[in-house]
Amino acid sequence: xxxxxxNPRYLITVTGKKLTVTCSQNxxxxxxxxxxxxxGLGLRQIYYSMNxxxxxxxxxxxxxxxxxxxxxxxxxxxxxxxxxxxxxYFCASSFGGPxxxxxxxxxxxxxxx
Amino acid sequence: xxxxxxxxxxISVVEKEDVTLDCxxxxxxTTYYLFWYKQPPSGELVFLIRRNSFDEQNEISxxxxxxxxxxxxxxxxxxxxxxxxxxxxxxxALTGYGGATNKLIFGTGTLLAVQP
Numbered sequence: 474x475x476x477x478x479x480n481p482r483y484l485i486t487v488t489g490k491k492l493t494v495t496c497s498q499n500x501x502x503x504x505x506x507x508x509x510x511x512x513g514l515g516l517r518q519i520y521y522s523m524n525x526x527x528x529x530x531x532x533x534x535x536x537x538x539x540x541x542x543x544x545x546x547x548x549x550x551x552x553x554x555x556x557x558x559x560x561x562y563f564c565a566s567s568f569g570g571p572x573x574x575x576x577x578x579x580x581x582x583x584x585x586x
Numbered sequence: 587x588x589x590x591x592x593x594x595x596x597i598s599v600v601e602k603e604d605v606t607l608d609c610x611x612x613x614x615x616t617t618y619y620l621f622w623y624k625q626p627p628s629g630e631l632v633f634l635i636r637r638n639s640f641d642e643q644n645e646i647s648x649x650x651x652x653x654x655x656x657x658x659x660x661x662x663x664x665x666x667x668x669x670x671x672x673x674x675x676x677x678x679a680l681t682g683y684g685g686a687t688n689k690l691i692f693g694t695g696t697l698l699a700v701q702p
Contacts, residue, residue: 506690515592515677515694516631523688531689563631571681571690572619572638577631 475500479564479578486554487586494549494581496564502576504567505547506531507539509560510580516563522547523570554585588613590680592693599668600701607663607696609678615639617683620654620661625675625695634676637661638683668700 477498486492498505506521508531518531522541536558538550547566551558562581567573589612599605611620622634635645637654645652649666665672678693 504688508692513595513694516679516692518689518691521688521690529688532691561629565631571688572636572683574621574633574636575623575631575690576633580629 475576477564477566477576477578479562479581481581482579483582485584485586488555489553492551492554492583494551494562494564494583496547496549496578497545498547498566498576499545500566500568500576501544502566502568503544504570504573505541506565506571506575507537507547507549508563508565509533509558510563511560519549519562521571554583556585559583559585588615588618588680588682588689588691590678590691590693592676592678592696594696595694596697596699598699598701601669602667604664604666605668605698605700607665607676607678607698609661609663609693611659611661611678611680613680613682615682615684619681619683621679621681622652622661622663623677623679623692625677626671627673631677634663665698668698670700670702673698673700 507519508516520539522528564578565575591610618639624632653662675695681690
């Protein structure tokens, strides 16, 4: 089944404790990206990647890191999480770039206390 | 800079009413793409439609229709004879093509509540 998976689905952590949210797709998509969803702010793009080893900042990259060492995986790293990073995070992928239909993962609910 | 505005934060209708969700966009790109996504209460994001800037034909898919007007920079979404299952948050999104960035910009979403 074609899908985007994210893990964990739910995470409660404390300020400053490094964490990684994994994202994996099995569709051989080139474009992958991360979004955060906050009430009243919609979906905001954090980082995106056009292909392996090619990543770029979205609109809200501060406090996040990403890497794209393999085509299928695009982990989101929070080196020192803070409470303002409490949010719902979505990973997405698409065939050729942002101008194609995005396939979204199920979301990761992160709470930083 | 690119921007998507969904001015309607929440809309409440009664089943069988028609409802239009507004989307206004800003871009300097000549070629661009517009999208609508649906997020039902279960939380997943579901693709509804993709439209490029050179195709201004209106699209109809069942009870759903989309009106793209470059003259007003709008890409509105109409649900005819709404149903309770249409209750969701709807997002409009925009990306340029061949430009300097490969970002995808979403609006803030419109929460549609369809009452039985």
